[in-house]
Amino acid sequence: MIVTYPFSAVVGLHDLKLALVLNAVSPRVGGVLVRGEKGTAKSTIVRALSAQLPAVDVVPGCRFACDPGAPAPDCPDGPHDAEAEGVSRPAALVELPVGASEDRLVGSLDVERALTEGVKAFEPGLLAAAHRGVLYVDEVNLLHDHLVDLLLDAAALGTCYVERESVSVRHAARFLLVGTMNPEEGELRPQLLDRFGLTVEVKASRDPAERAEVVRRRLAFDADAEGFAARWAEEEAVLARRIADARTRVAGVRLPDARLRQIATVCAAFEVDGLRADLVTANAAVAHAAWQGRDSVTTEDVRAAARLSLPHRRRREPFDAPGLDEALLEELLERTSGDDDDPDGGPSDGDGPDRPSDGGGPDRPSGVDGDGPSAGGEAGQHGLPDQARDGAGSPEASDSAAGGDAPRAGGRPMDAADDSADAGDGVGDGVGAGALRVAGVAAPYRVPLLEVPGVGEGAAGRRSRSRTSQGRATGARHPSGRVRDLHVAATMRAAAPYQRERGRNGPGLVLRGGDLREVVREGREGNLVLFVVDASGSMAARKRMTAVKTAVLSLLLDAYQRRDKVGLVTFRGAGAEVALPPTSSVEVGAARLRTLATGGRTPLAAGLTRAAEVLRVERLRDPARRPLLVLVTDGRATAGGDVDRAAALLEGTAAVVVDCESGPVRLGLAVRLAARLRAWLVPLDSLTDLGSVVHDHRTQNLTRPQSRRKAG
Incomplete structure (x- = not known):
């Protein structure tokens, strides 16, 4: 057992x-x-x-756990006898x-x-x-x-x-x-x-005493699981009875109009989408009141419910972590608590049966304030109103963790640092190389699909075409070798016409090797999208870094939605660095991008070389995941080694060059770089135009990204 x-x-x-x-x-x-x-x-x-x-009571023999008091009329194991006695499990x-x-x-x-x-x-x-x-x-x-x-x-x-x-x-x-x-x-x-x-x-x-108690209990459980469980049996029985009592009580809990208006006000103030948040908060507040032993919902119940139901529903920008501004929540609750609950609404806040009573209990940790369970009904142990409030951070805290540059609603740039201040960083010639600037970021936008050509066999995702065992079945075929994914229905259909001539005279089918069919599955895979971003002074001087950061942030958002791994390589000054090793946590990449400083020379070759090293290592770690290189640059190279030699290291890698060159006079350096890499060339401005024409240096043709579904 x-x-x-x-x-x-x-x-x-x-x-x-x-x-x-x-x-x-x-x-x-x-x-x-x-x-x-x-x-x-x-x-x-x-x-x-x-x-x-x-x-739960179930109908005997029903594989779908039908309630004997109200069996499902369309149950595949039905119809059930309405008078049959159920069994409890x-x-x-x-x-x-x-x-x-x-x-x-x-x-x-x-x-x-x-x-x-x-x-x-x-x-x-x-x-x-x-x-x-x-x-x-x-x-x-x-x-x-x-x-x-x-x-x-x-x-x-x-x-x-x-x-x-x-x-x-x-x-x-x-x-x-x-x-x-x-x-x-x-x-x-x-x-x-x-x-x-x-x-x-x-x-x-982070409390050493609490961490020690966790380890102490776990070691005790591993040494004697049955004995440990026996010491907590009384606590478990008390908790189970309280849950059963609350389930009986919940149907009779009233939700006064004042509390309902309070819930609606809180949800509207946090700009949640739809009305599911209101419904969930109302149901959770009713459940909390029943758990507290009240027969009417109070402000305390609304507070507890909102703290759990709203953090992941509040409207926020991409890559913002779920969280709730508890100061705003308290202000809203205080502002809308003017209408008192009915006098017969049950015990007032703080007088319920769940307040701490005794301090006893098995294995009670010393020095841990209310975090170890003791006798049934202790407030701290089952997440009652005195629960810890460090689980959800405020939006301000999230922005701070991300470098203070979180986007705001309406597309207003974050920490709107004027790109004109970056002009003093030089134009890739080393002038002002010591002065670094952090450009702001505007709200991300939708970008076209950038797709790795061909058909891969990587991890399931939503970017490139893939053969996958987890995709949707679209048909059946004769197996080319050993059958690994049998299509049962197609196999039976193939064998059925020949049963008489094969001498079948009983149940079952007589199969031959030629009857076997395997499933044809089609899906899409996630890729490794490696961003290589020029952070030199030439990018900042032309007031393009805000647009560049916003474009890369938009591409990061697209990578998140398509289940890609992402990495970030930046180059400026004397060399290149891996700002973000390949990871599935796109949010970390967005945070690193927002705090990216610009300035100094343009070591383009160093950036390409570092990108080749990252891709080489990742091919060894995950050979099935195909890479897509996204190079964001104006094509200038004022430091580092030979660009042609560095580009040769990336031969065979699907690549996209986002051309950041601007102004009435253009040198076309990014165009020549895309030709060296045999990459798709995407002008920075065209990322917001889903119908823009993209020059494809692989085929030397002009293609539209939506019609060919290839590149930006």
Whole structure:
């Protein structure tokens, strides 16, 4: 028997405990997204939650967990006897692996029964198993796009539709969606992000006493899991009873009009998109009131709900981390709390049953203030109103972390440093090389698709054409070698006409090697997009650095949306440096770009050489991921080595040269550089014009990016 680490034994993580408990009290809250650095017990506490959920009654033998009191009329295992007595079982915790197949998620044809009995039957997937339980996705931000699309449909409709391989089935799929992710590995698609009702930012404690207690408890659990769980059994039982009581109470909790107007005011002030935030906040506030033992929602409940439901929904610019300005939240709550709740609205804030009572409890850490669980009902342990408030930073904090240059709504440049001040940095001739400037950045814009030619076999993404085992099935074909992805329906159709002449006289099919068909899948891959940016004085002197930074930021945003890895090489002065090693965290690249200083000579050859070194190393690390070089320069070279020799190191690499030269007199240096690299040439100004003509030095033709889907 596998023993799960007790929920009550997790040290700290007050916001996360509260978010999980609120969802356990009211599934209508809509799930939890847990963002945080690695090694912060995200997976541990989510798995521990399932033990605290009340058992569910199901129809005996139903693979879709139908409620005997209200069985689904269209259940594939139905119709069910309305008078049949149900059986009780624990709520399911279903884990969706990042590398799961589409068949495993939604279900497919039951191959065993099809081949042995000759009947068409449906084999349920993970969405069916998670119905009325918890669907847990670890590293949800790494989930393949086609699985995300299926998950979105099921989460939005509460129903799973399966139309494939001669199978047409639909069944209920209502579940508590819990996902964990490490932001360093890339952000989540906005569509899926909005499906999570609540979000929590998790950080490891910097308190030595608390960290020591975490290690102490974990070592004790690893040494004797059953004994450790037994010491926390009473705490777990108390918590489970409180959740069950709150679930019973939640249906009777009232949401006064004053509190509803308060929720609407807060959501409008934070400029959230749509009305889902209002609904989620209202449901979370009702659940919080039930958890606190109140029969009416108060301002305290609205505060707790807003802190968890709004950080990932507030309108923000690309690459801004989710967060909430808590000072603004308090101001809004204070401004809208003039209408008192009804006198019979239950205990006032601070008088609920969840305030600290005793200080006892097993393994109570000494020196940790309210972070270890003790007797049931302690406020600090389950994420009650005294939860830690360091989980979500304000927008100002996010901007500060990004170098103070975060874009603002309406396209106003960030930290609008006037590019005219950069004119003193010289024009690539060393004049003023010691003076460095940091240009501002305007709001990013949509850019055309820059695509690596040919068909690759890299990681799933959204940029270049790819053969992938995770893509959508578009047909079937005769296998050229060993069958690796059998197309069951096509194989059966190929064999069916010959069963009589093959002497079939019972269930099943008689197959031959020529009947086998494999799936043809088409998809797109993510690439390694390496930006090589000229940060010399010649770029600054022509007042182009703001436009250059904005263009690169826009390309970074495009890389994020297309699931690319990105790297950043800059060159100025005497050499080049890797400002950002190749990573999936595009946000880090945006932060480095905003603080990029300009000035000095133009060592173009050094930049190309450093880019070649980065690509060589990455080919060894990830040979399947094809690179795309994006060189942003005006083509000048006033320092460093031989440009032609450096360009030869990049032979065979798909490249795009963004020409930053401006003015009435142009030397055409970037055009000649693009010819050396056999790269697409994209004028900087044309990045905002999706229909602009691009000169392709690979084919010596003029192409339109939208018609050929090649370059900028």
